[in-house]
Amino acid sequence: MSPRNAERDLRVREERVQLILDAAITVISSKGFGAASISDIAKAAGISIGTMYHYFSSKDEIFADVLKRGQLDYGKRAAELADEQTMPPLVKLHEFAAGWLANPINWAYTIMLQSARTTETVPAEIRQAVTDRFTANLQPIARIMKDGQGRGDIIAGDPLQLAFYYVSLIQGLTLQRAPGFEIPVSIDADALIRFFEA
Amino acid sequence: MSPRNAERDLRVREERVQLILDAAITVISSKGFGAASISDIAKAAGISIGTMYHYFSSKDEIFADVLKRGQLDYGKRAAELADEQTMPPLVKLHEFAAGWLANPINWAYTIMLQSARTTETVPAEIRQAVTDRFTANLQPIARIMKDGQGRGDIIAGDPLQLAFYYVSLIQGLTLQRAPGFEIPVSIDADALIRFFEA
Amino acid sequence: MSPRNAERDLRVREERVQLILDAAITVISSKGFGAASISDIAKAAGISIGTMYHYFSSKDEIFADVLKRGQLDYGKRAAELADEQTMPPLVKLHEFAAGWLANPINWAYTIMLQSARTTETVPAEIRQAVTDRFTANLQPIARIMKDGQGRGDIIAGDPLQLAFYYVSLIQGLTLQRAPGFEIPVSIDADALIRFFEA
Amino acid sequence: MSPRNAERDLRVREERVQLILDAAITVISSKGFGAASISDIAKAAGISIGTMYHYFSSKDEIFADVLKRGQLDYGKRAAELADEQTMPPLVKLHEFAAGWLANPINWAYTIMLQSARTTETVPAEIRQAVTDRFTANLQPIARIMKDGQGRGDIIAGDPLQLAFYYVSLIQGLTLQRAPGFEIPVSIDADALIRFFEA
DNA sequence: GATGAATGAGTATTCATTCAT
């Protein structure tokens, strides 16, 4: 019946979705979360508005998926580092922080995370899902903290709480990086991990 | 006409302005920065839209003034603590963090600060002013850090950088507090200042 | 506090509402129910789109109110005739039918009535309200039927059922009147009431 | 290529067309005339949108053809009854009305007929064609009326006018039948033809 | 023929801002 190649269609679809999500986070990070419009995103992705709605049913869905993908990528990176066998824990923490701080787009994820969790108009189930993913992503970091404590490299304290403060500090720093309006203080992973060194 | 009336008028005006700014931050913190409308704020302040425009010339001005007042209050509090003579530096840091974390509205200031600094559509001079106030507010905190280092209470390092990381950590933590969607980790000033203890 | 005249404001409001409802039924009757847009109605009413939304919260509400007003007017006219003491019942039926058929806009009410009752996307409570009003409006007509039967002027049968067929016939006839595309049969109240004469 | 294939192709095509028209009237009768979309109809017919456009050049054409087929079917049924030799005229009227009222979809044809004839945006030639078919369809009904008058079974009056009122009454009654929101009056062919009995 | 992704004009709705009273 179908003269189409179903497999290829699926691959094209996946590429399109990624294209749109990339465009979305780019626009959000330059225009701000509230001011990012569907037509801005469509323009950035080089597709029409109609096509956007072919892949996403609403602006909210796009934003939710952008955030979800960001959280999943971030969780994957944390899990990879936690499972890695040869790198010392402090180096892992350094790598993770450096990777996050290197991308000037990441502050946008922090804002979106916060907006999704605190804005009353966001449906409760989405707020819960975002919170759950955030909490789940703390686990691998906590494992790294615990490993480091076992080796005597990392300061004492509940590993989960340490992970939480570590992530909060990274997010707090991310927010300070406005291009062109830098604060006269260096933001670097070296200084950051010093707070967690034993 | 009489000086006493002019004086009274000025006082009434100032009260109105504060009333509106209070309403604005309340609405922003509950509905989110992007969704806060002029009519929401007017309703929260118990005045009409027309009256709002007697005191502020635009929505952007209201937002800018909300943020400015927040930054000034915050700076004043930091300066008071820095100048205080009897309290040990670590206790000052504890007090400051506890005060900030206690108010569930403060995350909204963090979001506004960030939005103002990173959104391209915000005029450059406002972005600069916000950054300047942020930088200035680091100074009293840095002084406290330096005092603590002199007494051997606080860890080594550039006091300004320590202040910056301290503030970033507070802001990062503030963002995690979504009412009803708490993360199973306690957020408290005790745990926070431990990172700065010598 | 208010420098406005509350009473006058209310009167202006009521006038505006009527103006909009008038414009709406006019547009609906010329462009069709489905093609009548908010901007068409605003243009016909000589006001801006924003003003429309000042008085009505949605297009659906406008349509519902147009229909409601039509049904209430129609019910009022039926009740007045039923209560009238001197006119013979058959003359009342003639008057009512003639009045309805005289207004070339009335077919639009019939279409709206039908659309509201049969379209699945219309909320059930509105569908029920429309049906209830329709049913209620049958009562005065049924009373006229009964009076006529008592005098031997009107054919036998359940008065409510007679009323129902009478109204259905009027509505069916209304639908046939397309301006410019007339059917070569006269539509008049005389012919209509003959079916109900004893 | 072979005549037999061409013939088969034609039959397949005709079946497809009927399938689409059936799907269209089903969707229209459940979602309403204005809300019926091409993709709804394609889904209901179990074919793709692209395929729809192989058989019909536009949405308007589909609607026009749905209505045309409905009118032709209806006219055919009327002609068959008129030509039938053994059935008494009143029974014919009863049969015709009962057949029409039995199908809960028929109200949609009445709405479409009306919309096509009164909406200004519909091309004049289509409006004329619809009117002409409607008028033509009155002829066999008028013949039945005349036969009945000859036998003394049916009331006096211009047969064409009687036919017109008869059809209008059927259409008016059809409109009242909203599923789930019935009016407490029975709608039946028995009651209907009584109005035409001598 | 069959498919459904792509397009963009059109529509409902919101909201900052103005201004007559």
Place this chain on the structure above:
DNA sequence: TATGAATGAATACTCATTCAT
């Protein structure tokens, strides 16, 4: 000063139609 009705530009979303595969 205070009010809130009026405005219209901006924005999310829909859907008939086209066309490459």
